[in-house]
Amino acid sequence: MHRFANPARFTRLADRILPFAAVGTVVALGVGFYLALFVAPGDYQQGESVRIMYVHVPSAWMAMFIYVAIAVASAVALIWRHPLADLAAKASSPVGAGFAFLTLVTGSLWGRPMWGTWWEWDGRLTSMLILFFLYLGHMALLNAFEDSQRGYRAAAILALVGVVNIPIIKFSVDWWSTLHQPASVMRLDGPTIHPSMLWPLLIVAVGFKLYYLTVVLLRIKSELIAARLRALDLATVKAAEVQGQAVQG
Amino acid sequence: MEEITAFFEMGGYAVYVWPSLALTVVIMAGLLIATLRQLRNRQRRLAELEARGVQRQRRQRPAPDPTAQPGAETREARP
Amino acid sequence: MRGLALLVARDLRLALRQSADAWLAVLFFVLTAALFPFGVGPEPNLLARIAPGIIWVVALLAVLLSLERLFLADFEDGSLEQLLLSPLPLELAVLGKVLAHWLTTGLPLIAAAPLLAVLFHMDLSGLGVLLLAMLLGTPTLSLVGAVGAALTLGARRGGVLIPLLVLPLYVPALIFGVGATDAALLGLTARPHLLLLGAVLLVMLVITPLAGAAALRQAIE
Numbered sequence: 001m002h003r004f005a006n007p008a009r010f011t012r013l014a015d016r017i018l019p020f021a022a023v024g025t026v027v028a029l030g031v032g033f034y035l036a037l038f039v040a041p042g043d044y045q046q047g048e049s050v051r052i053m054y055v056h057v058p059s060a061w062m063a064m065f066i067y068v069a070i071a072v073a074s075a076v077a078l079i080w081r082h083p084l085a086d087l088a089a090k091a092s093s094p095v096g097a098g099f100a101f102l103t104l105v106t107g108s109l110w111g112r113p114m115w116g117t118w119w120e121w122d123g124r125l126t127s128m129l130i131l132f133f134l135y136l137g138h139m140a141l142l143n144a145f146e147d148s149q150r151g152y153r154a155a156a157i158l159a160l161v162g163v164v165n166i167p168i169i170k171f172s173v174d175w176w177s178t179l180h181q182p183a184s185v186m187r188l189d190g191p192t193i194h195p196s197m198l199w200p201l202l203i204v205a206v207g208f209k210l211y212y213l214t215v216v217l218l219r220i221k222s223e224l225i226a227a228r229l230r231a232l233d234l235a236t237v238k239a240a241e242v243q244g245q246a247v248q249g
Numbered sequence: 250m251e252e253i254t255a256f257f258e259m260g261g262y263a264v265y266v267w268p269s270l271a272l273t274v275v276i277m278a279g280l281l282i283a284t285l286r287q288l289r290n291r292q293r294r295l296a297e298l299e300a301r302g303v304q305r306q307r308r309q310r311p312a313p314d315p316t317a318q319p320g321a322e323t324r325e326a327r328p
Numbered sequence: 329m330r331g332l333a334l335l336v337a338r339d340l341r342l343a344l345r346q347s348a349d350a351w352l353a354v355l356f357f358v359l360t361a362a363l364f365p366f367g368v369g370p371e372p373n374l375l376a377r378i379a380p381g382i383i384w385v386v387a388l389l390a391v392l393l394s395l396e397r398l399f400l401a402d403f404e405d406g407s408l409e410q411l412l413l414s415p416l417p418l419e420l421a422v423l424g425k426v427l428a429h430w431l432t433t434g435l436p437l438i439a440a441a442p443l444l445a446v447l448f449h450m451d452l453s454g455l456g457v458l459l460l461a462m463l464l465g466t467p468t469l470s471l472v473g474a475v476g477a478a479l480t481l482g483a484r485r486g487g488v489l490i491p492l493l494v495l496p497l498y499v500p501a502l503i504f505g506v507g508a509t510d511a512a513l514l515g516l517t518a519r520p521h522l523l524l525l526g527a528v529l530l531v532m533l534v535i536t537p538l539a540g541a542a543a544l545r546q547a548i549e
Contacts (some may be wrong), residue, residue, distance in 0.1 A: 033270075037256075048260035055273045078542070098276050106269045113265055133496040140492055144483035153546040154479045158493060161475055161539045165497050168528060172500035175524075176507065211277060215284055222288040225295050232298045 007224045010084060014217045021214040028207030035200035049113050050197075056106040058205040059099045060124070062212060063131055066096030070138070071163035074156035084220065086152040089159065090142055091219030095212055097135035103128050123177035127170050134162045331416035332424045339428030342401075349394065350432045354440045357390040361444050372449045379448035380458060380509035386444075387437050387462065388498055391469045394433045395494065396487045398425060398477040403547065412548055418541035426467075426474045426536075434466030450513070457512035457522075464525040465505040471529075471536040472497045478543035500528050 036054035043050035070089045077085035107125045108118050119125070138155050145151040259266040343350065364382050368374060402408040411421050441462060445455055476494035480486035508521035 042260060047262060049262040049265055051259065051262075051266050052269045055269055059273070095280060098280050102273055102276050105272055109265045109269045113262055130496045130499055133492070137489075137493040137496065140489055141479060141483070144480065144485065144489055146484070150482070150546060154483075154543065157475075157539050157543050157546070158479055161497070161535060164531075164535055165500075168500050168531065169496070172503040172524075172528075176503045179507065211281075215281055218281075218284045218288055222284065222291055225288070225291040229291060229295055229298065232295075232302070236298075 007228070011221055011224065014221055018214060018217055021210050021217065025207055025210040025214055028203055028210055032200055032204035032207050036204060040197050040200050041194075046114060049110060052106050052110040053197075054200055054204050056103060056110055057201060058208045059103040059106065060128060061205055062208045063096055063100040063103055063128065063135075065209075066092050066099065066212065067131060067134065067159075067166065068163060070096065071159045074159040077152065077156050078160070086156070087220045087223045088216060089156060090152065091216045091223060092212075093135060093139045093142065093155075095215055097132065097139065099208070100128055100132040100135055104132060121177060123174045126177060127173045130169055130173070131166070134166075138162070331414065332420050335411075335416065335421060335424040336428050336431075339425060340431060343428060343432040349397070350436050353390045353394050353433050354436045356393055357386055357437050357440055358444065360389065361386045362447065364448075376449045376451060379445060379450040380454070380506050380513070382448065383441055383444050383458065384462075384465075384502055384506050384509075387441070387466065388469060388495075388502060390437055391433055391466065391473060392491055392494065394429070395473040395477045395490050396480075398429055398474055399481055399544065400477075400486075403481050408544065409548055412545065418544060419537040422474060422478070422537045422540040422544065426470045426540075429474065430467050430470040434462075434470055437466060438462045454509055454513040457518045458509045461505045461508040461518070461522060461525060464522060464529055465501045468501045468525075468529045468532050469498060471532045472501075475536050475539045475543060478540045478547060481544070481547040501525065504528065 032054070036051060040051070040054070042048045070092050073085040073089040073092070076082050077089065104125065107128070111120055111122070111125070112118050138158055141158055142151045142155040145154070257263060257267075361382055364378075365375060368378070399408060402411065412418060414421075438459060441458060442455060445452065445458060450458075473490070473494050476490045476497075479493060480489045483489055504521045504525040508518040508525060511521055512518045
């Protein structure tokens, strides 16, 4: 696994994958949104507002998927001390936070015509709000240290604690929301959904996954260059110090 | 024509559907653009640093006659 | 085991010497709760209705307030490094620190809770369940908080970071804690809530010493 710890090798691999991921993203999102907007039928209860589902639900999936991905990367980073895993976790966090935010806002926009309010303390939305806060905490902790290595390790531990807690939080919030109000309108009761709605949903979800892959690869590349810049800066400073000492001596 | 307006009206839900899609595009494109700009910036700085590093190494070699072209470097640096 | 007892005893001694800290947490608890009638009005039924929620939220904030000091003094004066070198496993040491923290923060809060229940006109038949829920819930707050405190050692703006890291993880304890008391006040059984609260405590009892010890190790390195 440490084969790809070499930055040059990783960058070569990333450069080979990136064109496919980028083209795949464009194609999947193009087809998915075309189907979602033009082909898929309106819902018999919710009418055309159901089209918000095609961004809301895949965003929610992505927000959860990316947190798990961060947790896996964090475990790899902590156990095998693999440097790329740290970078992958750091690169993923803003993307996950973006999707969580998108889920919240589209949920609110969907909820307005359905519930009549901009915000309802519905179980799913509330869990997503907490997940969004978990992302913010992860990002804040990553950037809270002078020494970036410490930030990586602290954030990795936090991500693992978070991923163990997510099922507990989810369960407790569901329990709480069913105690306080009837079930939500955002029904997505698995197999009963009609194929003409399921296909666009799945294709958009694939597009989001490929988008995530593209952005994460670019961000890791960027982080690798940043690390090299820091090393060069340090070398310049050291060289200057050596020169200064030579002049004084 | 009617079909097109009907499409944009989204059965009366236009105010909710279109902002959702627009926000999706804004967030996803924004994140991608920010990432790309950061990457480009860092690539440029790295290229600059490496170019300068190469120069410095050259200068350490047996120095050419210092009186030959004293202003050569500054002149090059100007756009 | 003896090492653990010594550690807890040392922390308790230190806390007693600075007993002002524990008093401040309790004072914060009562004072903040006393602000709510000014915010929502003194109507007894409303106050009684929201009393469990307010007591829990304010207790949570009081615990939060005390977290930053949990490892900071030991981190700054170097005793944390001693702890790392001692034969006592660091996971146990974390548990010891958490126990000392709970004895000096959680327990005083529980002792002060009946006062708030009276101030808020809470039906005193629910008091037993409230105290039992707090007895099960506040250790969870200390355990999770210890991880947050350990992770932010040496961080820029560590004190502001802790709430951001810890509060989302406090949600289950808050939900089940308030749920238990609400159920008791409505005359329903509080048993499932209390069992869930206990389950959360057990899970945290396993995870947080591991995470806290890992966090301390990387902070010292």
